[in-house]
Amino acid sequence: MALTIAQNEATAAKRRFFFEAKGLDGISRLTGLTFSGSDLQYSKGYGTEANFAGTVTERADGFYIYEPTVGEVDTKGPIALRSNRSDIYPFNREHQVV
Amino acid sequence: MIYELEKQDILVNSSVLIDMPFFCVGLDAITPRPGLTFSGSDLQVSQDCGITENNFSGSVTELGDGNYLYHLGATEIDLGKGTISLRTNRDDLYPSVFVVSLSLGDIPDFSGVLARPQALGFAKMGWLGF
Numbered sequence: 238m239a240l241t242i243a244q245n246e247a248t249a250a251k252r253r254f255f256f257e258a259k260g261l262d263g264i265s266r267l268t269g270l271t272f273s274g275s276d277l278q279y280s281k282g283y284g285t286e287a288n289f290a291g292t293v294t295e296r297a298d299g300f301y302i303y304e305p306t307v308g309e310v311d312t313k314g315p316i317a318l319r320s321n322r323s324d325i326y327p328f329n330r331e332h333q334v335v
Numbered sequence: 336m337i338y339e340l341e342k343q344d345i346l347v348n349s350s351v352l353i354d355m356p357f358f359c360v361g362l363d364a365i366t367p368r369p370g371l372t373f374s375g376s377d378l379q380v381s382q383d384c385g386i387t388e389n390n391f392s393g394s395v396t397e398l399g400d401g402n403y404l405y406h407l408g409a410t411e412i413d414l415g416k417g418t419i420s421l422r423t424n425r426d427d428l429y430p431s432v433f434v435v436s437l438s439l440g441d442i443p444d445f446s447g448v449l450a451r452p453q454a455l456g457f458a459k460m461g462w463l464g465f
Binding site for chain 1: 336337339363364379383384385386388418420422424429430432434436
């Protein structure tokens, strides 16, 4: 089930969501990663993906927190964050902007 | 594993506890782990979607088959309509995060009538993992 984020949400804490980095075995946890460039692909409304513009914070045990920019939540509808790294088990995190 | 619940109606009265269902599996990410007790830093709770975590201050009730119910303490309820996360932090458990996006203040104060039965309903429904 997706979390909902208000359109143009100004409070950063209310825009955040978790993602996790697992190894290619789908079990092991990847810690200490940094993300840049095309590592994460972000899309709105199932549209064309673009490099992420938000901020990634590592939590622990392979958990990371993505904080999209206000511009990344300016459109109502689904948003998605997809890993584009070859060392991470593929994921696609989807939420809703309402 | 990350499990998210879009919204959990909680009471306006911040002194009333809120319940978050969660479950625990072994390091194989499959085997349920019943019979656990939690203390200290075993559970990390955040009111801002994980950025600032603290050791849990609420209490845990075992439901069965590795399912548990966490009763958030009054000080762990985000009055800002934010997101509460609960992260397992034990070496014998596969790491998991459970997230509730709150809808605080959208319903009237029923003086404790709604909080626990609703949460148990969610527990019966189970979490939809990603």
